[in-house]
Amino acid sequence: MAQLLPNDMILKWAEERPNDIYLRQIINRQFVDYTYAEVADKALRLVSAFRDLGIQPGERIALISKNCAEWFISDLAMMLGNYISVPIFPTAGADTIEHCVTHSDSKLIIIGKLDSPDAINSVTNKLSHIPTISLSYPGTPQGQYTFSQLISEHQPSEERPTHNDDELMSIVYTSGTSGLPKGAMLTYGSFAWASHQITQHIGLGESERLFSYLPLAHITERVYIFGSSIMSGLQVAFPESLDTFIDDVKMHRPTVFVSVPRLWTLFQQRIQEKLPPAKLNLLLKIPLISGLIKRKLADGLGLNEARVLGCGSAPVSAGLLRWYESIGLNITEAWGMTESFAYSTLNYPYRSDKVGSVGNAAPGIELKIAADDEILVRSKGLFSGYYNNEEATKECFDQDGWLHTGDIGFLDEEGYLTIQGRKKDTFKTAKGKFVSPVPIEKRLFELSNVEMMCLVGSGMPAPILLALPHDFPNFDRKRYEKRVHRVINTINNELESHAKIKGVLMIKEPWSIENGILTPTLKIKRHVLEKKYADIGHDWPSDQLVQWEE
DSSP: OOOOOHHHHHHHHHHHSTTSEEEEEEETTEEEEEEHHHHHHHHHHHHHHHHHTTOOTTOEEEEEOSSOHHHHHHHHHHHHTTOEEEEEOTTOOHHHHHHHHHHHTEEEEEEOOOSOSHHHHHHHHHTTTSOEEEOSSTTOOOOSEEHHHHHHHSOOOOOOOOOOTTSEEEEEEOOOTTSSOOEEEEEHHHHHHHHHHHHHHHTOOTTOEEEOOSOTTSHHHIIIIIIHHHHHTOEEEEOSOSTTHHHHHHHHOOSEEEEOHHHHHHHHHHHHHHSOHHHHHHHHTSHHHHHHHHHHHHHHHTOTTOSEEEEOSSOOOHHHHHHHHHTTOOEEEEEOOGGGTTOSEEOOSOOGGGBTBOOEEOTTOEEEEOTTSEEEEESSOOOOOBTTOHHHHHHHBOTTOOEEEEEEEEEOTTOBEEEEEETTTOEEOTTSOEEOHHHHHHHHHHHOOEEEEEEEOTTSSSOEEEEEEOOOTTOOHHHHHHHHHHHHHHHHTTSOGGGOOOEEEEOSSOOOTTTTSBOTTOOBOHHHHHHHTTTTTTTOOTTOSEEEOO
16 A cells, blocks of 8 residues: 555545644634644645746745744645745745755745744845745735735645655755755655654654644654654644743643753753752652652643653753653653654663663664764665755765765664764864764763863864853852863863863853854854864963863
């Protein structure tokens, strides 16, 4: 039997469960609900609107918006109308947006919820020949057409295109930690396969509640939340804003919650501000109090009904996962990439003894470690190459169909994978020896109280740590420096001589997407920091471990 695809599934749910609520959009602190029948109806009306606008089947449509119900509806409309979607990160700058739109040759841009309209406005002014549709949210730039107007003015399309498994569904631009993003080509068959495998492996049932807030332009959210919801008929809610985020989670009480290390760290900080570590540790040792505290903490995050908690997209310290384990929240770490539909390994069912690894190969996934320690992946859920970039595509696959991921790592005796960083992240110091920064950074996260860090050292006499300290009330710089000295001494005793950290630079300005240090998925652009601080190691005073950026 042929595999059903997302466009088939929305029609199936609309017929079998027409009045069940599929999407829940929070507006003015209330849920605005959409049934399966309503979602299918709106998507088919949008297909008619696309046709009327002269957009031809097979052409590309760009979509830039924060998560919302209309994002799902627009994506489904593109599938039902035989268009190729080009999702763009809502935090992307003007250069990235323009690159994604022009490189993909998109013929229409759908614009939705954004923190700032400046970047997209500059692009649409420059590319004024491309029509625009705006979603009906406060602050959304005004397009030539509005989503609600087009829906009301058109009848549902009668067309029902059929797609082959190897047919192009979407061009997803990678977040670009090293230069301009490349357009990964995702096919219908691979997307449906990966989404189906996830729901089967985790055992997602009809009563699950998902929460969609990580950028849908990112493959993790697109597959784990959108993909699993449409393939298995699961309810999804969307937050109203960043300011109301925790309250929004509490309103929905998701049973599955996927996040990134940065947010899990912020949740931890929020808890520790109200309940200092020493007091929390003491309370957790008291049998009658421990369970009560754990329930209260989970309830305060809106995660008291969560059956599955996930973390991915960037390296996370084992110490952070252990801390959550101590308060009764077991977080499954997963690993994948756009090119593998974010589905490669998971520590699920959760195994405490495997914290620090990213889990073992998920069902249907083959893993292999190459002679140079690069991780290779093979499955039915791989991308089909980079759009208009044959050279980069050839570099990704070998003749046996193995995807060369660019990540380095090792497998233990049970097949659990530990990531040691990117091949390109490894740097050579002036001593001529290579240093892998990611394992050192992960160890430092366990030992220290630093918000973000990056170890640099290419061509330097010795590695230098760039660190963003937490913003504590009544911050005592000298006391903090003493702790840094203890941490660096501890880790330097564990490292080979060429990898020992020579100095720590405390960064003044927080790293962000806006200042170009973080990608839209909050990964650090290591090459940008390497370039910015290329000379710092050569002039580092021999008698000083810590310096503060002025």
